[in-house]
Amino acid sequence: MTDHPQWGQATLAIRTGHQRTAEGEHSEPIFPTSSFVFDSAQEAAARFSGDEPGNIYSRFTNPTVAVFEQRLAAMEGGESCVATASGMAAILATCMGLLEHGDHIVSSRSIFGSTNILFSKYLERFGITTTYVDLKEAAAWNEAIRPNTRMLFLETPSNPMTEVGDIAALSVIAHQSNAILVVDNCFCTPVLQRPLELGADVVVHSATKYIDGQGRCMGGAVVGDKQLVGEEVYGVLRTAGPTMSAFNAWVFLKGLETLQLRMRQHCENAQKLAGWLERHPRIEHVYYPGLDSHPQKALMQQQQTAAGGILSFEPVGGQQAAWRIMDNQQLMSITANLGDTKTTITHPGSTTHARLTDEERVVAGITPGLVRIGVGLENVEDLIADLDVALKK
């Protein structure tokens, strides 16, 4: 069956990439093999020289991984996709493939903690420097650009404050400076936001989150054009080795098949929970881009199809109240993961953002009372009833 780029997202997610084998299997097969066999010495030579396409070794290509890559590329609207062992491996491979000694990154200040350490501690050792700016202030991005700036990097909406970055505006700033714009699209997935259409050059993912959707496997991906991703990032992957396993790729490609349905329900549950929390007398503030009180709701609606599954709130009473609510609720899992069918609840100030200095936390808006919820797929009425009991204790 041939693939059709004009298909809708759900059809692309369900039908792209599967070449049925002679067994006639309906569901995609898993190919757990490290190497592939050649018919002759001459064929082996032709594969290695690149004269003949085909599999050689699973660090380079694997048929199950390739189905996942083709599906995600189709959904993001990109020419090429390479799958990686984790979300962080995707970001590392992107930087190694597209930057060199002496280059400069301008990055949003509100990025995943490990991304921040990768830039500030490890890339710095190899002569790549980073300047951090406020996600919302386009002027600050412009001012931070230097002659050697080669990459702009952001996540939107941000974690845990749900601030929204203007992808189209930042892509203009990047391209005026001969830099590329990289967007970590983990929180939205291509179902809610397609950064390449808005002007981004490269999209990175942690497949560990919504793409898996049930908290089972680690994985990541990089999507973009043939040159940047298909050549440069792929070259790092096949050489340095943080590739995705065939089994994980199978879990993720099955995850993509239900992604559209799941994202719709994550968003619906989050919207209801955010609205209920906002009206609760023991809640001081709720951060969720789908609320009228969110200062960037209009921008979110311009670039996303729905507001997402992550919200944060601040209860009356600071850290003591936050911890009391977390300990008294019974349904949500106290864990740092997100994008799971199971709702997760986190205290960023003492976990994901504990490494920041007090001053950095103030700049990031992470108050001692802040609580983040990765809203899952349980009945939202049950989540509300459970939180209501916890808030009254």
Ligand SMILES: *Cc1c(COP(=O)(O)O)cnc(C)c1O
């Ligand atoms: C989890 C996460 C990552 C890192 O992904 P891993 O799969 O844990 O390596 C990167 N970016 C964002 C926004 C994340 O939430």
